Amino acid sequence: MGNTINLKIFRLDPENARHEPYYQTYTVKTKPGMTVLEALFNVLDEQDGTLSFRYSCRWAICGSCAMTLNGKCRLACKTQISEYRGTLTIEPLPGLDIIKDLVVDLEPFFNNYRKIKPYLVPEGMPDKENIQMQEDVDLIEPHIKCILCAVCETSCPISWTSREKYIGPMALTKVYRFNRDTRDAGGKERLEVVRGEDGVWRCRTIFRCTEYCPKNIPITEAIQFLKRKSVFK
Amino acid sequence: MQPVFHPVLVIGGGLAGLRAAIEAKKYCDVAVLSMVYPVRSHSCAAQGGVNAPLGNVPEGRDDTWEKHAYDTVKGSDFLADQDAVEILTKEASERVYEMEHWGTPFSRTPEGRIAQRPFGGAGFPRTCYAEDTTGHALLHTMNEQSVKNNIRVYPERFVLSLVVRNRRAVGAIAWNMQTGKLEAYAAHSIVLATGGAGRIYSKTTNSLIMSGSGMFLAFRAGVALKDMEFMQFHPTTLYRTNILLTEGSRGEGGYLINSRGERFMERYAPSMMELAPRDIVARSIITEIKEGRGINNGYVYLDLRHLGEKMIDERLPGVRELCLNFIGLDPVKEPIPVQPAQHYTMGGIDCNVNGETEIAGLYAVGECSCVSVHGANRLGGNSLLETLVFGKCVGESASDFAVREQGSGENKIDRVILDAIEQEYKKTNEKMKGREGAEKPASIRRDLGQLMVKKAGIFRQEDLLREAIDGVSELSLRFKNVHVSSGTVYNLDLLHAFELEAMLSLAEVIAKGAFLRKESRGSHYRTDYPERDDANFLKHTIARYTPDGIKIEYRDVMISKFKPEKRVY
Numbered sequence A: 001m002g003n004t005i006n007l008k009i010f011r012l013d014p015e016n017a018r019h020e021p022y023y024q025t026y027t028v029k030t031k032p033g034m035t036v037l038e039a040l041f042n043v044l045d046e047q048d049g050t051l052s053f054r055y056s057c058r059w060a061i062c063g064s065c066a067m068t069l070n071g072k073c074r075l076a077c078k079t080q081i082s083e084y085r086g087t088l089t090i091e092p093l094p095g096l097d098i099i100k101d102l103v104v105d106l107e108p109f110f111n112n113y114r115k116i117k118p119y120l121v122p123e124g125m126p127d128k129e130n131i132q133m134q135e136d137v138d139l140i141e142p143h144i145k146c147i148l149c150a151v152c153e154t155s156c157p158i159s160w161t162s163r164e165k166y167i168g169p170m171a172l173t174k175v176y177r178f179n180r181d182t183r184d185a186g187g188k189e190r191l192e193v194v195r196g197e198d199g200v201w202r203c204r205t206i207f208r209c210t211e212y213c214p215k216n217i218p219i220t221e222a223i224q225f226l227k228r229k230s231v232f233k
Numbered sequence B: 001m002q003p004v005f006h007p008v009l010v011i012g013g014g015l016a017g018l019r020a021a022i023e024a025k026k027y028c029d030v031a032v033l034s035m036v037y038p039v040r041s042h043s044c045a046a047q048g049g050v051n052a053p054l055g056n057v058p059e060g061r062d063d064t065w066e067k068h069a070y071d072t073v074k075g076s077d078f079l080a081d082q083d084a085v086e087i088l089t090k091e092a093s094e095r096v097y098e099m100e101h102w103g104t105p106f107s108r109t110p111e112g113r114i115a116q117r118p119f120g121g122a123g124f125p126r127t128c129y130a131e132d133t134t135g136h137a138l139l140h141t142m143n144e145q146s147v148k149n150n151i152r153v154y155p156e157r158f159v160l161s162l163v164v165r166n167r168r169a170v171g172a173i174a175w176n177m178q179t180g181k182l183e184a185y186a187a188h189s190i191v192l193a194t195g196g197a198g199r200i201y202s203k204t205t206n207s208l209i210m211s212g213s214g215m216f217l218a219f220r221a222g223v224a225l226k227d228m229e230f231m232q233f234h235p236t237t238l239y240r241t242n243i244l245l246t247e248g249s250r251g252e253g254g255y256l257i258n259s260r261g262e263r264f265m266e267r268y269a270p271s272m273m274e275l276a277p278r279d280i281v282a283r284s285i286i287t288e289i290k291e292g293r294g295i296n297n298g299y300v301y302l303d304l305r306h307l308g309e310k311m312i313d314e315r316l317p318g319v320r321e322l323c324l325n326f327i328g329l330d331p332v333k334e335p336i337p338v339q340p341a342q343h344y345t346m347g348g349i350d351c352n353v354n355g356e357t358e359i360a361g362l363y364a365v366g367e368c369s370c371v372s373v374h375g376a377n378r379l380g381g382n383s384l385l386e387t388l389v390f391g392k393c394v395g396e397s398a399s400d401f402a403v404r405e406q407g408s409g410e411n412k413i414d415r416v417i418l419d420a421i422e423q424e425y426k427k428t429n430e431k432m433k434g435r436e437g438a439e440k441p442a443s444i445r446r447d448l449g450q451l452m453v454k455k456a457g458i459f460r461q462e463d464l465l466r467e468a469i470d471g472v473s474e475l476s477l478r479f480k481n482v483h484v485s486s487g488t489v490y491n492l493d494l495l496h497a498f499e500l501e502a503m504l505s506l507a508e509v510i511a512k513g514a515f516l517r518k519e520s521r522g523s524h525y526r527t528d529y530p531e532r533d534d535a536n537f538l539k540h541t542i543a544r545y546t547p548d549g550i551k552i553e554y555r556d557v558m559i560s561k562f563k564p565e566k567r568v569y
């Protein structure tokens, strides 16, 4: 109790004529259980109304609040302030254009999503539901939990360096999610999209996506699976 | 300024908005404007499930739409319109099957059918679920379908006003938060699907973006708001953050404990104890806190420790995770601090079963609307269903309207309409400037939230509600002196000021409706009128904005099959 933390926050205002990035440090009184998102609101509400960041659900289900916390891409709402001492550096997700402060342009990320037919291609249309066994749901259980937060993609050094090319870990996870769904018949087409050098083969199994995914999705494993599928038709 | 034209414009990218857009797209072009990317919408936060009388589990075999309808009407304390409830329940199964066909990863029965669980107020296990993240599963499926159907989405556009000409909706003005520019949109028909207004209460399970701004848009455009005094409160939410803790935590045997270590439900519901209906548990917790048996004067404990680590991990892993991540506490070792909080907005934009409002070409659907299927109290699992069933209906009627309009004239916007849009654009642009003032939006918002919790919350009575009304008008005065930092690119200060304006206006409607409703019904509990009064109040509250203040009238409820009886469980 009575503790404080310094938030060293990356700032960039496109409307400011200088248009140069800088860091600004704010001191926030911490409370037990306080999250980084709450601390940001403390800055916004009490200290500086010009700070910009994204938020919505505040419990790691909407995917809005990913940002860089002391160099790691994380969800601000799912990170306790008590993990840090002294100064916490907060920056936008790396590798994407900055709109303002901690808000980045997610269009390239969502474009990767749109590329891979991110929807079920039905096999048939039964009168009632498709029969699917719980074991089959469990097969894709972690992958259906994806919240499209972009942490995997912005943690991946390959994505940083070949943004124009690499389709990225999220899109590949989606391919896995649909291709392994027993109700789906679109696997071949999706695999066609990702089987080349800008797809699965650009992944060098660095595992950072898997390490940082806030939903604990075994992303690299899914990509390895797709690599095998791409070889053995 | 050249407006962007789409025959149908949907405002809101949650389940209701996307479903409406997908339906409309079958008949004409459509676009979605949303203040967040669609998958960030509040719909993704729904946990428990969606109701449909599929009869997939043995205990539910005899379930029918009529039984579902009865439970819904009884749950609503007979304030729901029964024609609307009939549509909701008759179409439930078809809509849930449709979501399954579209790819929603529902949990399954041993036979591989959609799994169903029991939910409060339902005679049968009819709540279909995808683990404890059903809303996320449904919203992602719906988003996937919108990609498949090539639906144009304009994300991070906050709609600031509707353009209405001769009682006919013709366009909307939106703030593009990414560029900071105002944008004008023209349309033949406009669908509002902007969700609930929970953030008017400082304690709420709702996402941080749920200010009710869409209800305010309609209200200011001349559409009445219906039954706004009916707010559902959930008994067990995490202390401080008010993140929802599933009803399952009590269902699996959790105890509610006060500061003296007593299982206090013994005093209020000795036979059902912790499993009594939501509103009773919520009122009991508040009573304990009020009478000094809360902890730190703000919460009670939900104790799971006696269940043991193994059982907690098996049955309630989500609860443990939420506690660890969001308040840094392990329920295996410590009791969880919980308190009741606002959860669902039953009232909303007055519309009929086709979503039509009193302004031609303007429609409403989802939590922002009031058809009404929830009446005075919503059953868990019925609101996700509402977004699916009425999303489809409203998408259809809005596109019908647009196609008819298109047929009559060429696909060009009339000069007079362009003028009306231009005028509204200019007027709105004035509001985009920073303002020098002494009040921070956040401090007014905080005071409003606390006022509503204290004076128009779970327990209501005449003097408190009068204080609520007076309090809101004081805050509205303070709002005149609000400080807004300048800049228009992703300016949260500006966003919060816009939201606050809506919240203040809606808070007044809520407080006045509650003040005038001198009875207790469903979620609306008056300590000074503890009984339901069908003779005087089996009626919808209809609130209208006028330049001289809010006008309140009443409208009869549509009753067909089910005659009002006492709501006892």
Ligand SMILES: Cc1cc2nc3c(=O)[nH]c(=O)nc-3n(C[C@H](O)[C@H](O)[C@H](O)COP(=O)(O)OP(=O)(O)OC[C@H]3O[C@@H](n4cnc5c(N)ncnc54)[C@H](O)[C@@H]3O)c2cc1C
Binding pocket: B011, B012, B013, B014, B015, B016, B017, B033, B034, B035, B036, B037, B038, B041, B042, B043, B044, B045, B046, B047, B048, B049, B050, B051, B134, B135, B157, B158, B159, B160, B193, B194, B195, B196, B205, B206, B207, B213, B214, B244, B343, B344, B365, B366, B367, B368, B380, B381, B382, B383, B384, B385, B387
């Ligand atoms: C924690 C929690 C759990 C729940 N669990 C369940 C459950 O188990 N079962 C159930 O049936 N119901 C549940 N509900 C209720 C249910 O989730 C909601 O009622 C439902 O999802 C509302 O959907 P919607 O499409 O109407 O609105 P939302 O999903 O809230 O979408 C609103 C949309 O409108 C947009 N918007 C708002 N204002 C503007 C504006 N001015 N300009 C532009 N865009 C705007 C937003 O960006 C958003 O896209 C739960 C609710 C909560 C809070």
Ligand code: SF4
Binding pocket: A145, A146, A147, A148, A149, A150, A151, A152, A153, A169, A170, A173, A212, A213, A214, A215, A216, A217, A219
């Ligand atoms: S896979 Fe994980 S890290 Fe990547 S977008 Fe989905 S939830 Fe985020």
Ligand code: FES
Binding pocket: A054, A055, A056, A057, A058, A059, A060, A061, A062, A063, A064, A065, A066, A075, A076, A077, A078
């Ligand atoms: S605010 Fe939704 S994920 Fe953090």
